[in-house]
Amino acid sequence: xxxxxxxxxxxxxxPHIWCPGCGNGIVVKALIRAIxxxxxxxxxxxxxxxxxxxxxxxxxxDFNTLHTTHGRAIAFATGIKIAKPRLHVxxxxxxxxxxAIGGNHLIHAARRNMDLTVILFNNSIYAMTGGQYxxxxxxxxxxxxxxxxxxxxxxxxxxxxxxxxxxxxxxxxVYHAAQLEGYIAKALDRExxxxxxxxxxxxxxxGRRNRTPNPVTFLEHFKKDxxxxxxxxxxxxxxxxxxxxxxxFVDHPRIGFIERYRKMSxxxxxxxxxxxxxxxxPKSEVGN
Amino acid sequence: MTPRAEGEKKxxxxxxxxxxxxxxxxxxxxxxRFFAGYPITPSSEIAEVLSLYLPRVGxxxxxxxxxxASIAAVIxxxxxxxxxxxxxxGPGFSLKQENIGFACMAEIPCVIIDxxxxxPSTGHPTGPSQADLMQTRWGTHGDHPMIxxxxxxxxxxxxxxxxxxxxxxxxxxxxxxxxDEILAHMREKVVIPDPxxxxxxxxxxxxxxxxxxxxxxxxRDVSPLAAFGEGYRFHITGLYHDxxxxxxxLPEQVRCQAERLIGKIERGAEEIxxxxxxxxxxxxxxxxxxxxxxxxxxxAANHAVKEAWQRGKNVGFFRPVTIWPFPIRELGExxxxxxxxxxxxxxFGQLAGEVRKWIEPSSRLVPLNRVDALPISPxxxxxxxxxxx
Amino acid sequence: xxxxxEVRFSGSGGQGIILAGVxxxxxxxxxxxxNAVQSQSYGPEARGxxxxxxxxxxxxxxxxxxxxxxxxxxxxxxxxxxKYSSDLKPGGILIVDPQEVKKVPKGEFTVYSVPIxxxxxxxxxxxxxxxxxxxxxxxxxxxxxxxxxxxxxxxSRVPRGTEELNLKALxxxxxxxxxxxxx
Numbered sequence: 046x047x048x049x050x051x052x053x054x055x056x057x058x059x060p061h062i063w064c065p066g067c068g069n070g071i072v073v074k075a076l077i078r079a080i081x082x083x084x085x086x087x088x089x090x091x092x093x094x095x096x097x098x099x100x101x102x103x104x105x106x107d108f109n110t111l112h113t114t115h116g117r118a119i120a121f122a123t124g125i126k127i128a129k130p131r132l133h134v135x136x137x138x139x140x141x142x143x144x145a146i147g148g149n150h151l152i153h154a155a156r157r158n159m160d161l162t163v164i165l166f167n168n169s170i171y172a173m174t175g176g177q178y179x180x181x182x183x184x185x186x187x188x189x190x191x192x193x194x195x196x197x198x199x200x201x202x203x204x205x206x207x208x209x210x211x212x213x214x215x216x217x218x219v220y221h222a223a224q225l226e227g228y229i230a231k232a233l234d235r236e237x238x239x240x241x242x243x244x245x246x247x248x249x250x251x252g253r254r255n256r257t258p259n260p261v262t263f264l265e266h267f268k269k270d271x272x273x274x275x276x277x278x279x280x281x282x283x284x285x286x287x288x289x290x291x292x293x294f295v296d297h298p299r300i301g302f303i304e305r306y307r308k309m310s311x312x313x314x315x316x317x318x319x320x321x322x323x324x325x326x327p328k329s330e331v332g333n
Numbered sequence: 334m335t336p337r338a339e340g341e342k343k344x345x346x347x348x349x350x351x352x353x354x355x356x357x358x359x360x361x362x363x364x365x366r367f368f369a370g371y372p373i374t375p376s377s378e379i380a381e382v383l384s385l386y387l388p389r390v391g392x393x394x395x396x397x398x399x400x401x402a403s404i405a406a407v408i409x410x411x412x413x414x415x416x417x418x419x420x421x422x423g424p425g426f427s428l429k430q431e432n433i434g435f436a437c438m439a440e441i442p443c444v445i446i447d448x449x450x451x452x453p454s455t456g457h458p459t460g461p462s463q464a465d466l467m468q469t470r471w472g473t474h475g476d477h478p479m480i481x482x483x484x485x486x487x488x489x490x491x492x493x494x495x496x497x498x499x500x501x502x503x504x505x506x507x508x509x510x511x512x513d514e515i516l517a518h519m520r521e522k523v524v525i526p527d528p529x530x531x532x533x534x535x536x537x538x539x540x541x542x543x544x545x546x547x548x549x550x551x552x553r554d555v556s557p558l559a560a561f562g563e564g565y566r567f568h569i570t571g572l573y574h575d576x577x578x579x580x581x582x583l584p585e586q587v588r589c590q591a592e593r594l595i596g597k598i599e600r601g602a603e604e605i606x607x608x609x610x611x612x613x614x615x616x617x618x619x620x621x622x623x624x625x626x627x628x629x630x631x632x633a634a635n636h637a638v639k640e641a642w643q644r645g646k647n648v649g650f651f652r653p654v655t656i657w658p659f660p661i662r663e664l665g666e667x668x669x670x671x672x673x674x675x676x677x678x679x680x681f682g683q684l685a686g687e688v689r690k691w692i693e694p695s696s697r698l699v700p701l702n703r704v705d706a707l708p709i710s711p712x713x714x715x716x717x718x719x720x721x722x
Numbered sequence: 723x724x725x726x727x728e729v730r731f732s733g734s735g736g737q738g739i740i741l742a743g744v745x746x747x748x749x750x751x752x753x754x755x756x757n758a759v760q761s762q763s764y765g766p767e768a769r770g771x772x773x774x775x776x777x778x779x780x781x782x783x784x785x786x787x788x789x790x791x792x793x794x795x796x797x798x799x800x801x802x803x804x805k806y807s808s809d810l811k812p813g814g815i816l817i818v819d820p821q822e823v824k825k826v827p828k829g830e831f832t833v834y835s836v837p838i839x840x841x842x843x844x845x846x847x848x849x850x851x852x853x854x855x856x857x858x859x860x861x862x863x864x865x866x867x868x869x870x871x872x873x874x875x876x877x878s879r880v881p882r883g884t885e886e887l888n889l890k891a892l893x894x895x896x897x898x899x900x901x902x903x904x905x
Contacts, residue, residue: 055568058579088564093409104568104579109561111412112570112580113405114435120402124409124417125561127393128367132413132562150405153398306393313388349748349758519787520744520760522751629787636785711786 053077053087055107062101066260068219068245072166073102075222075243076135079229083133091134093122095142098173098247099166102137116147119154122161130303133233136163140181141171144200148180155209158237160301164229165202165240168247176250187254202242203294212237214295218244220267221291228293237301244289346525352516353420355487355523356446357382359494360418364533365444366392367417369406371399371425374458375514376448379420400425404432404445411436411443412569414560416498420446423465424455426472433507434473435571437594440549440558442501442536444494445509448517451679451706460706461514463628464680466687469509470657476591478598480508480605481657483627487521492531493654496607499534504601505555511656513679515629515708539565547576551589554597598658607654608663611635613642619670620649622718625688626677627653630709634677637714648718661691668692675717677701677709725781727866728789731856732774732806733798738853743775745857745875746867750779753871759787772802779866794864796856797823798838815864817856834863836898842891851891854880858895863902 054077063069080090090108094100096115103110109132113121118136126134143151143165154161170188171177178188178195181202185194206214213235215228225243232239246252246263257263267289274292277285350358357379360368368387370380380396387394393410397403403419410417421429426447436443447469451462469481480500484493494510501508537557539546546565550556559565572580573587581587598605612620622641626634631652638650651667653660668674674696676685685700692698701717703709729746733739740762747760762775776789792810796817797803803823810816812830820835836859842852854876861872873892880888 087566089562091561104570107566109566110568111409111561112568112572114431114571117401117405117432120397120405121409121412123395123397123402124367124369124406124411125413126409127395127406128410128413128415128417129560129562149398150402153402306388310388310391313385316389347752347755349744349751349760515761515787518761520747520758521784521787522757522759632785632787639785708788710788710790712790 048078048081050074050077053080053107054105058104061105063098064247064249066246066248067098068168068247068260068263069099069102069166071219071222072099072164072225072243072245073105075226076102076137076164076229077106078226079233080135082226082230083233085133089132091122091125091132092137093118093125093134094137095139095147096173097139097142097171098168099137099139100142116142116145117150118142119147119150119159119161119163123150123154123159126160126303127306130160134161135233136161138163138165139172140165140167140169140202141179144180144202144205151206152209155206155211155238155240157302158210158212158299160237160303161239162229162232162235163238163240165242166245167202167242168245168251169199170247170251172247172250176254186251189250189254202240203290206238206240207295210238211240211295212297212299212301213239213293214242215240215293216242216244216289217291218267218271218289219246220264221271224291231293231296235296235298236304237299348523348525349520350487350491350523351378351518351520352487352490352512353378353448353518354382355491356420356494356510356512356517357386358525359491360444360498361386361390362491362528362531362533363416363495363498364535365416365418365498366390367407367410367415368393368419369395369397369403369410369417370419370421371397371403373400373422373425375450375517376420376422376446378517379446379448400428401432404429404436404443407443407445408432408436408439408441411441412561414563416442416502418444418446418498420448422448422450422458423452423462423468426465426468430468430472431474434475434477436507437473437477437479438571439569440505440555440594441507441569442505442558443507444497444501445507446494447509447511449511449513451704457706459514461629461708462679462704462706463513463630464683464704465511466656466678466680466683469511476595478506478595479657480504480506480598480655481511482508482607483511483653483656485516485628485631485652485654487516487519488523489654490516491523491525495531495533499532500605502534502536503555504597504605505536505558506598511628513628548578549574549576549590551576551593554593554600602658605655605658606660606663608660609650609652609654610663610667611638611650613647613649616647618647621647621671622673622675623649623651623668623671624675624677624714624718625651625653625664625684627656627684630677630679633709633711634714636711637718640711640715641718644719646718659687659691664688664691668696671696673697673699675699675701675714677703677714677717679703679709726784727779727793728791729777729779729794729796729860729866730774730789730792730806731777731796731798732772732802733796734802735771735773737773737798738850739773739798740775741879742853742857743777745879746860746872747777747779748879749867749871749875750777753874754867756781757784759784761787772799772805774802774806794860794866796860798852798856800824803827817859817863834859834902836895836902838895841894841898845894846887846891848887848891851888854888854891855895855898858892858897859899860895862896862899869896
C-alpha cells in the first residue's frame with residue numbers, strides 16, 4: 046500500500062512555492078516517512094525553520110510549526126527544546142540559512158550537543174533571493190553575485206559539524222531517497238545534536254546559470270558522482286574531486302544538553318543557601 | 334541571596350539590592366522560568382543571579398552564543414509556554430532588534446531588559462546613558478507596537494519587572510524594561526512584597542475545539558496563545574499572516590492584522606500607562622514650570638524640584654513610568670498653561686523631542702542634556718529652574 | 723532632606739572598600755531600618771587605582787543616589803584622598819590612615835588619623851580585615867549607624883568561619899575611635 050503522506054501535511058497550504066524540478070519535495074517526503082517510522086504523535090513534533098526555499102517546509106507540515114527569522118531557526122529551536130524537553134524538535138534549514146547567517150548557531154548547537162535534529166537542504170545557492178552564491182556553492186560555479194564564477198572554497202558541512210561536536214552526522218542526496226530517509230530516522234532517534242545534509246537541486250536559479258537547467262541532469266549527477274564514505278576513504282584527493290561522499294560520518298552516542306542540564310539542576314537544588322555576592326571565593330569583592 | 338533581617342520585622346523580607354538583582358528577583362516573582370542571554374556590561378548581574386536561582390526552581394538558564402541567539406531562544410521558550418526573558422545593553426539590544434520585531438509580529442510574550450550605556454558602538458560600558466529611548470520604540474523595522482517601562486528606583490525595578498511580564502502576557506507582545514547603569518548597579522533598600530501583594534498575569538489559554546483554534550483572530554485584540562505540544566498544531570511565522578497564522582498576501586487580510594497589531598496597544602494604553610506627577614502642596618493656580626524626567630535622572634529632578642519649592646517656586650514634576658506608549662494625555666493635562674518645561678536627560682534630546690510633540694505651543698521647552706557618561710546633578714536642574722528668563 | 727548623610731569610602735582596589743560600603747548600607751537599611759543607597763566605581767577602577775564606594779543614609783526617601791556633598795570621607799590611600807576629597811563639606815569628617823595619607827588636604831573639616839592597616843596587621847594579625855577595622859572607626863567616630871547594626875551587618879556578610887576575626891577587627895576600629903575621641 047502506498048504511503049499516506051496526507052496525514053502529515055496541511056492541504057490548505059498547497060500549492061507549495063517550490064519550482065517544478067526542485068528537489069525539496071523529495072527531502073520533505075523522506076522526512077515525513079522517517080517521522081512516521083518513529084511512531085511519534087504529531088502533537089509532540091515541532092518543526093522550526095529559518096528563511097529560504099527549504100524553510101517554507103514548516104508551513105506545509107501538520108505539526109507544531111515555527112517559521113522564524115533568517116539563520117536563527119536553531120536558536121529558536123533551542124529555546125523550545127529546553128523549555129519543553131518532551132517535544133521532538135526538528136530544524137529544517139538551507140545552506141545559506143544554516144552556514145552563513147546562522148553559522149554561529151549551528152556550530153554552538155553542535156558543541157552543546159543540543160537535543161535537536163537538523164535537516165540541512167543543500168542546494169548550493171540562495172535560491173529564494175535569486176541565485177546569489179552561498180557558503181556551499183562550489184568554487185568556480187556561477188551565481189548572480191558570482192558572474193565570473195565563485196572564488197571562495199565551500200564549507201564541508203560534515204566536517205564542520207563533526208568538528209563542532211555533533212553526535213550524529215550523515216549525508217545523502219535526493220537521488221538516494223530511501224537512504225536519506227534511513228539517515229533521517231537514525232538522526233531523529235539519537236540523543237543530542239544530529240544533522241543530515243540532504244544534497245538537493247535547484248534547476249531554476251543554480252542550474253540555469255551552470256548549464257544544467259534540466260532537473261534530470263542533477264539526479265544523474267547525484268547517482269553517478271555519489272561515493273559511499275567507505276569507498277571514498279580509499280580514494281586519492283584527485284579522485285574525490287567533484288564527488289558527493291555519502292554515508293554516516295559521525296555516530297557517537299553522547300549525553301545531550303537536556304540530560305546534562307537536568308543533572309546540574311539536581312545538584313543546584315541541593316545547595317541550600319549560598320550568597321550571590323560574597324566576600325570570599327572568586328567574587329572576592331562586590332562589584333568586580 | 335542577600336542577607337535579610339530574619340525574624341526581626343515579623344518575617345518582612347528587607348534587603349539591600351542592586352537594580353540588576355531586583356530585576357532578576359522580580360522576574361522570578363513574575364513566574365519567569367527561562368533566561369537566555371549573552372554577557373554584556375552593565376547588565377550581566379541579571380544573568381548571574383538567574384543562573385544561580387533558575388536551576389533551583391525548575392527553570393532554565395542558558396548563555397547563548399550571541400545576542401541574537403539569546404532573544405531567539407527566549408521567543409522559542411515562550412512559544413513552548415514558559416515565561417521568558419533576556420537582558421542586554423545598547424550594543425546587544427541593537428543586535429536583537431530583528432527578532433524583537435518577530436515577537437511583535439508573531440505576538441509572542443517575552444521580556445527584554447536593556448540596561449543603557451552610552452553609545453553609539455561600544456561607547457562607555459560603565460557610564461550611564463538614556464539614549465536608547467528611541468531605539469526601544471523604533472529599533473525594529475516596520476510599524477509595530479511597543480511597551481517600554483522605565484523604573485527609577487531599585488524597588489520599582491522589582492515591581493516594574495513583574496508588570497513587564499504581566500503586560501507581555503496580557504497583550505501577547507514583547508515588553509522592554511529600560512534601565513540605566515546607575516540604577517542597575519546601585520544598591521538600595523527593598524522590602525520584598527509578599528506574593529499576595531502583587532498580581533501575576535498569565536496568557537489566556539485557548540478553549541474549544543482544537544481544530545477551530547485561531548491564534549490571530551480578527552474579532553478581538555488579543556487571542557489566546559496555545560503552547561506548542563498541547564495538541565493545537567498551529568503555525569507561527571514572521572510573515573504577514575491571516576487569523577489562522579498562515580502567510581497571506583491578500584491586502585485585506587494584511588491590513589486587518591496590521592491594524593489589530595497596532596490597535597491592541599493603542600486601545601490598551603490606559604491600562605499600560607503609568608506616570609508619577611508631583612505638585613507643591615500649597616500649589617496656587619497653574620504651574621509655572623514642569624520638570625519631565627525618567628529613570629535615574631528623575632531622581633535628580635525630584636530632588637531639584639523639592640529644593641525649588643523651598644525657594645517658593647511653583648514647579649511640578651512629571652515622571653513617566655511607562656514611557657511607550659507615551660503618556661500623551663497625562664502630560665498634556667499636567668502641562669496645560671505651563672510657561673516652561675525643563676527636560677533633563679542623558680541624551681541629546683530624545684525625550685525632549687517627544688515631549689515637544691504633545692505640549693502647547695505657548696510652553697517653552699528647555700532641554701538639559703548630558704552625554705559625557707556622568708549623571709545630571711540636582712544642582713544643574715535647580716539652576717535651570719531658577720534661571721531668570 | 724536635612725537628615726541625609728553622605729558617606730564615601732575611598733582607597734585602592736583590593737582594600738575591600740566596596741564591601742565595606744555594602745556592609746555600612748546594610749547596617750543602615752536592614753538593621754537600623756533607615757533608607758540607604760550604595761553605589762560604587764565600576765570597571766577597571768574597581769580592580770586597582772583609586773576606587774570608591776558611596777553610601778547615602780536617610781530617615782526619609784533618598785532621591786538623588788550619588789554623593790555630592792560629603793559628610794564623612796574615609797581615605798585609605800593618598801591618591802584616593804587627593805581625588806575624592808574636593809566635595810567634603812564644611813563641618814564634615816575626614817578619616818585617613820596616616821601611614822598611607824601623608825599629605826592631608828586642608829579645609830573646614832575635622833580630620834582623624836586612624837592607623838587602620840597597622841591595627842589590622844598588628845592587633846588582629848591580618849591586614850586583609852583593614853576594611854572592617856575602618857568600618858569600626860567610622861561608626862565609632864561618627865555614629866552614622868548603631869553599633870548593634872554594624873555588628874549584625876558585618877556578621878551577615880563575612881565568610882563563614884571568619885566571624886570572630888571580623889568582630890575583633892570591628893571592635894579594634896571602635897576602640898581606636900574611642901581613643902581618638904577621648905583626646
